[in-house]
Amino acid sequence: MNTFQSIFDYNKKKKSILTLGTFDGVHIGHQKILQKLVKEAKASDLESILLTFFPHPRMVLKQDEKIQLLNTIDEKSKLIEKTGVHTLIIHPFDSTFSELSAEEFVKKILIDKLNLxxxxxxxxxxxxxxRSADINDLIILGKKYNFEVEQISAKEIDDISISSTKIRKALLNGNIELATSYLGHDYSLFGLVVEGEKNGRTINYPTANLKISEDYKLIPKNGVYIVSSFIDNKTVFGMMNIGNNPTVQGISESIEIHFFDFNEEIYAKEICVNLLSRIRDEKKFDSLDELKKQLDLDKEYSKNYILKI
Structure with a gap:
């Protein structure tokens, strides 16, 4: 997949078939649209292009609203690549771009730059x-500038909207399996392993502390999760705690992963952690010994779960 960070970095080569949108989550509804895009591109000898925007338009136009997204832009790019789309354009959305009229957008961007x-x-x-123009205006402009408009049905759009809402709700409720069923892939957290308090080492449960730099990334409900990661060309399983470690008077929220049967040094490495299932809520224990007993139970439960995968 060819990726461009601006429409103006792209040099048109052949006629294109295009879809555009935020595609947050790249869930099963999005995947169906992108599969259709790729299939029609191959059948008609067109270049398949997905045009998306970053920052998310709401980050620019509604700065007073806190937005939570299912993907960072890097995560989204990797998921889109798996669909077979030929070209991904991630165009910076700003106030100047938002001022383009509907016809300017069609003529200057879709026709002149993307050869639609x-x-x-x-x-x-x-x-x-x-947002003054709609699908009817686009059809009229299509006739004027000689491009075809294919509408995605109301049902497909509703499915996409429902899926996105349900995925976010499921994650915030800790229902990982439901979120996975709508995503069509594991929900993941990507970040840098940083130094922590190292309290886990004192009870034989060392953890990797994950720092996620993007503050807009949706973090699931606090609690303990079964996870997997691909580190140094092998899959490693473990359990992860999202929360503030109340047993040791933690203050700030952290994301800590204890990997099973894994002793390699991964500080300062970037890793991707896939969430498989949620075990329980975070809980304050009376002592570190009580915490260790619970972690032993969590580990046994996790390993039994992993055997069934």
Whole structure:
């Protein structure tokens, strides 16, 4: 997959078929659209292009609202690549771009820069300054500039919207299996392993402390999870705690992973942690010994769960 960080970095080569949107989560609804895009591109000898934006438009237009996204832009890129899309364009969204009229967007961007032959778009898509134009305007502009418009049905759009909402709700409720069923892949957290308090070492449960730099990344409900990671070309399983470690008077929230049967040094490495299932809520114990007893039970439960995968 070819990736460009701006529309203006892309040099058109052949006629394109395009879809656009945020595609947060790249869940099963999104995947169906992208599969359709790739299939039609191959059938018509067109270049498949996904145009997305970063920052998310709401980060620019509604800065007073805290936004939580299922993917960082790097995570989203990797998921999109798996769909077979030929070209991903991640265009910076800013106030200047938001001022483009509908026709300016079509002529200057879609036609002049992206050499559009066909666009696959939701029936309820709004575009142009103040989102003033809709699918009917796009169809009229398609006739004027000689490109085809294929509408994504109301049912497909509703499914996508419902899926995104349910995924976020499921993660915030700690229902990992439900989120996975809508995503079509494991929900993951990507970050840098940093130094922690090292309290886990005193009870034989050393942990890798994960720092996620993107503050917009949605973090699931506090608690203990079964996880996996791919480190040094092998899959490693473990259990992860999201919370503030109340047993040792933790103050700030942290993400800590104890990997099973793993002794390699991974400080200062970036790792991706896949969430498989949630075990329990975070709990304050009366002593470190009580905490260790519970972790022993968690580990046994986790290993039995992993055997069934």
């Amino acid at each position: 032959a066909k666009i696959i778009i939701g029936y309820d898509h709004k575009f142009g300054k103040n």
